[in-house]
Amino acid sequence: MKVRELVQLDTPENIIDAWESGGIVELTELQEMCLSNQELLSGRNALVIAPTSAGKTFVGEVLAVRAALDLKRVLYVVPFRALAEEKYRRFQEVYREAGISVAVSSGDRNEFDEDIRRGRYLITVVVNEKLSQLLVESPGIISDCGLVVFDEVQLVRDIARGPRLEMLLTRLLLSSQSPQIIALSATVGALNRFDEWLQCVVIESTSRPVPLEEFAVTSDGQLLRYDSPSRRVAAAGDLGRHGGLLDVVGHLVEQGHQVLVFRAQVDATEGSARAIADQPPPVEVPAELVRSISELEDSEARAVLEQLVRRGVAYHNAGLSLEERLFVEDAFRDGFLKVLVSTTTLAMGVNLPADFVVIADHKRWDPRNRINRNIDIAEYKNCAGRAGRLGQSQRGQSYLLVDEEGFAGGVANHFLGGKPEVIESAIPRSRLIEHVLAAIASRIATTREEVHRIFEASFASKTFYSRVGGHEALVQGLDESLETLNSGRLIEVQPSGVVCATPLGEVVGRSGVSVETGSRIISYLGQLESTVADADVIFDVCHCEEISRQSAFSAF
Numbered sequence: 001m002k003v004r005e006l007v008q009l010d011t012p013e014n015i016i017d018a019w020e021s022g023g024i025v026e027l028t029e030l031q032e033m034c035l036s037n038q039e040l041l042s043g044r045n046a047l048v049i050a051p052t053s054a055g056k057t058f059v060g061e062v063l064a065v066r067a068a069l070d071l072k073r074v075l076y077v078v079p080f081r082a083l084a085e086e087k088y089r090r091f092q093e094v095y096r097e098a099g100i101s102v103a104v105s106s107g108d109r110n111e112f113d114e115d116i117r118r119g120r121y122l123i124t125v126v127v128n129e130k131l132s133q134l135l136v137e138s139p140g141i142i143s144d145c146g147l148v149v150f151d152e153v154q155l156v157r158d159i160a161r162g163p164r165l166e167m168l169l170t171r172l173l174l175s176s177q178s179p180q181i182i183a184l185s186a187t188v189g190a191l192n193r194f195d196e197w198l199q200c201v202v203i204e205s206t207s208r209p210v211p212l213e214e215f216a217v218t219s220d221g222q223l224l225r226y227d228s229p230s231r232r233v234a235a236a237g238d239l240g241r242h243g244g245l246l247d248v249v250g251h252l253v254e255q256g257h258q259v260l261v262f263r264a265q266v267d268a269t270e271g272s273a274r275a276i277a278d279q280p281p282p283v284e285v286p287a288e289l290v291r292s293i294s295e296l297e298d299s300e301a302r303a304v305l306e307q308l309v310r311r312g313v314a315y316h317n318a319g320l321s322l323e324e325r326l327f328v329e330d331a332f333r334d335g336f337l338k339v340l341v342s343t344t345t346l347a348m349g350v351n352l353p354a355d356f357v358v359i360a361d362h363k364r365w366d367p368r369n370r371i372n373r374n375i376d377i378a379e380y381k382n383c384a385g386r387a388g389r390l391g392q393s394q395r396g397q398s399y400l401l402v403d404e405e406g407f408a409g410g411v412a413n414h415f416l417g418g419k420p421e422v423i424e425s426a427i428p429r430s431r432l433i434e435h436v437l438a439a440i441a442s443r444i445a446t447t448r449e450e451v452h453r454i455f456e457a458s459f460a461s462k463t464f465y466s467r468v469g470g471h472e473a474l475v476q477g478l479d480e481s482l483e484t485l486n487s488g489r490l491i492e493v494q495p496s497g498v499v500c501a502t503p504l505g506e507v508v509g510r511s512g513v514s515v516e517t518g519s520r521i522i523s524y525l526g527q528l529e530s531t532v533a534d535a536d537v538i539f540d541v542c543h544c545e546e547i548s549r550q551s552a553f554s555a556f
């Protein structure tokens, strides 16, 4: 199906012209399935599942524009500020002329927030947690909108960020004039009734428009590939050199390829980029590029990037400023950089085309359990899936580095042949009390009954707590949480059942500091004759440099 045929959906010709001139002429299989689905088009919720680079985000875009042209307000919800910025820029560039007003709201951007609250924009691109924050003061944002697109909704199973996303979805499902929900998801292992919970039609495609060849590389440079009929990895050649990060990247760059490297830890991105930049051969970069980076606002990172960019290399992580990140993304997209080393954040949705992807780690340090843990298969697939540019290349290749002596085949089998994890709620795997406080602090629930109502309507309740005895366990867990929060002075429960967070509870609930840490600090303070307000201390602790650097939330 041609993109031109979308005139049938009343899309103006000039918008179709803009899509075509941007290289979207023929729709992918997934796009065709979605944009001809009558249930979806007539307003039913939909869950769209497909591998990375199958063209899901464009589906969200077309539907957002269609709604906006009907003068319905749209929230386009994304998990990362890098993605918010990219979507915002694209919407601005392509649709402003068609009279569609667009705003963005994220950790980087709050200049539109006041007008977003007043409903001044047709499309608002917003990061999950930022939307939750906006809703505290302005719950009307939801009832005022006709469509909410959730990009990368598989994030619901993420232990750090999933619960807030789940609460947001629950809130939408419970609201009286609930808008249409379009949830876009990378491939998941099994749906686990997620679709029932979202009351949606499922549109799934397994085909990738650009074929992907996935390899694992052992430390001695052997290549392995997964062989479907035998369900095992098999030898697929030899690099002719060792299989370390510098060797593999060097090999690909020497062949003239542009490479996107993923590292599991933020701290490793800069170090790897430096090591790669120290390797020959030198790369020619335009003098103008070096000049334009030297004109960015002075910072430690900018000075490092300037040195790296001279050698055709850069890194990307949440520690960079907005303008530094945009610079790096543009320079890579324009082909000036040979290698970009990024955290896995970029794998989720940010449109950085590369034919070759190297996934340098399959493990990540888990500070809570103090072990190195395998990353999720879904995370691996998301990174690998970035390889291959739709409409521009014939194939993509990904290389997973596996340095485990004697066990490389097993690791390769696990990731290359594995199925992504089941989509499941992260609430039962984390501490319920944190989520109860977050719900009260962000005023999702203002009475004891509402606390029960919202958690009973959650995905966790539909799945985990629906097992035998589960419902009683949930009710008990909620009551105990309320009790503990009340006695710890984080919330106040009035005899009428009204609950509200204390100033201290509000800071703890919205900051990401755990209830346990918050309570411990309060108890220490109680033992001192302090004149400082407890909430101020917690606020300062959460914003001290060490904590913000470590924070799982720094990406939004």
Ligand SMILES: Nc1ncnc2c1ncn2[C@@H]1O[C@H](COP(=O)(O)OP(=O)(O)O)[C@@H](O)[C@H]1O
Pocket: 023, 024, 025, 026, 027, 028, 031, 050, 051, 052, 053, 054, 055, 056, 057, 058, 059, 349, 351, 389, 390, 391
């Ligand atoms: N039908 C199409 N033809 C050509 N390019 C496309 C098409 N649909 C999307 N693209 C481009 O392909 C890339 C990947 O699409 P995207 O929607 O981000 O995929 P996904 O969200 O499934 O990972 C983007 O650069 C996008 O602009």
Ligand SMILES: [Mg+2]
Pocket: 056, 057, 151, 348, 349
């Ligand atoms: Mg996407």
